[in-house]
Amino acid sequence: MDDRSLLDSIRHLIGEDETADDCAGFDLSDGRILVSSTDMLHETTDFPKGMTEFEKGWMSAAVTLSDIASCGAQPIQLLVAVGLDDPARLVPFMEGAVACAESVGAKVAGGDIDSHTELTVVTTGFGIVERSCCCRRTGASPGDLVCITGTPGLAMAALEGDERYRKNLLTPVPQVKAGQKIARAKASSMMDISDGLAISLYDMAQASGVGFVLDSKNFNLPDVCSGSAREYYLYGGGDFGLLFCIPPACLSALDTDYTVIGTVVSEKGVWCDGDPVEKRGYAHSW
Ligand SMILES: Nc1ncnc2c1ncn2[C@@H]1O[C@H](COP(=O)(O)OP(=O)(O)O)[C@@H](O)[C@H]1O
Ligand SMILES: Cc1ncc(C[n+]2csc(CCOP(=O)(O)OP(=O)(O)O)c2C)c(N)n1
Ligand SMILES: [Mg+2]
Ligand SMILES: [Mg+2]
Ligand SMILES: [Mg+2]
Structure with a gap:
């Protein structure tokens, strides 16, 4: 459990x-x-x-x-x-x-x-x-773009021994200014990615009653010495970047760094390059 x-x-x-x-x-x-x-x-x-x-x-x-x-x-x-x-x-x-x-x-x-x-x-x-300007996990609509700030996976890479990303793991910076800019640009939904990108996508998809289609060509994968960059990117926790959805027309007004990783669809679920994404991430268990 x-x-x-x-x-x-x-x-x-x-x-x-x-x-x-x-x-x-x-x-x-x-x-x-x-x-x-x-x-x-x-x-x-x-x-x-x-x-x-x-x-x-x-x-x-x-x-x-x-x-x-x-x-x-x-x-x-x-x-x-x-x-x-x-x-x-x-x-x-x-x-x-x-x-x-x-x-x-x-x-x-x-x-x-x-x-x-x-x-x-x-x-x-x-x-x-x-x-x-208050953003919630609800509100993502089909046609919105799915975006993230930061590089998911760096904290996990540090946990696996990559000293270059020690600060990302141990002293993460809450994305306050970016969050405010994203909200003011009229994002439809937002959450932090503390438990990992994949599980956060599922949490947001469920709250908004939508699905997400991702294109791995757009992933800003971390530069890692060992392990799988894609595994860390999708399933590593502790990065504290922001996941948000936003109508395409609003994106030009957004003055912060972000990566567009996919689009919102009406069918519930999360897919990458046509395949379902595994629903897992950082969790406490008994
Ligand atoms: N013991 C609890 N009682 C009531 N609500 C809770 C409890 N634990 C978690 N929640 C609620 O469940 C939601 C998800 O919690 P959590 O996964 O901890 O979010 P986050 O990863 O953003 O910290 C939040 O709305 C939180 O307030
Ligand atoms: C063993 C270990 N793995 C990963 C991390 C990185 N990390 C820091 S906080 C966190 C997730 C929990 O954060 P949050 O979502 O705020 O708490 P939750 O309510 O989900 O427990 C993770 C994975 C860690 N600190 N320790
Ligand atoms: Mg959170
Ligand atoms: Mg919590
Ligand atoms: Mg959490």
Whole structure:
């Protein structure tokens, strides 16, 4: 059992929409939406060996700030709750979390401290976005182009030992400015690719009730020393680029780097060069 199938068992309690997006949204009734997201990370499952405390703090902040960026929102506050096996870890850890938050214009505004057998972190973030620019995983329409920012697979390559991409894996940068530009260019849907490109495509296709047809000739595959660039590109997690769909006519107004990898179709599913893409990515399992 993985976290996606476990989530299915509580959708009836929380709501379909509430369990199908990167952030929750609260309408402030003044033309703006308050978005929020929370994420939990653990020493053994989420922090690759050899990371500094600063990098662990940075990564913990980045995973949540990335979800806020994926709505086109400006992150404003971050709360950081830390369960510690050793109290001496707290200062360098929080220095990393503060540095990441400040790098995207947000403030660490509180949190919690507890003792725990394993370093366990929960980051909760809040952001603000104009209602007309708030992007969700829903909204992709047939005929839209499917686009990504960044190069999926670099974090996975680093996890497999490629030192050139160490920073991509350990101190990912939430794509706040790019998210805002994409939202203002009138993208129809957006999410971050934290769990890998293929599984994110399936998540967005399901939320929007559409399908995606990809053309591998357009893939910006990573330059890797070992392993399969295509495997890392489609199935590696931890990159925190953005996946978005946008009507072709809106693309000329978009002033940020992106790669067009396919088109939206009405038939549900995800295909590449005519073949179904495997539905897998980074997951927690029991
Ligand atoms: N325990 C939970 N209770 C309620 N909603 C949850 C829970 N776990 C996850 N969700 C919701 O499920 C959706 C998907 O979560 P997740 O896969 O963690 O997203 P992301 O990869 O963007 O962090 C989100 O809307 C999240 O708020
Ligand atoms: C062992 C390991 N593999 C991969 C990564 C890269 N990585 C960092 S966060 C993350 C995905 C989880 O991020 P997010 O979507 O914010 O959390 P979720 O709610 O899906 O658990 C990954 C794969 C990692 N840190 N450790
Ligand atoms: Mg996300
Ligand atoms: Mg999450
Ligand atoms: Mg995730």
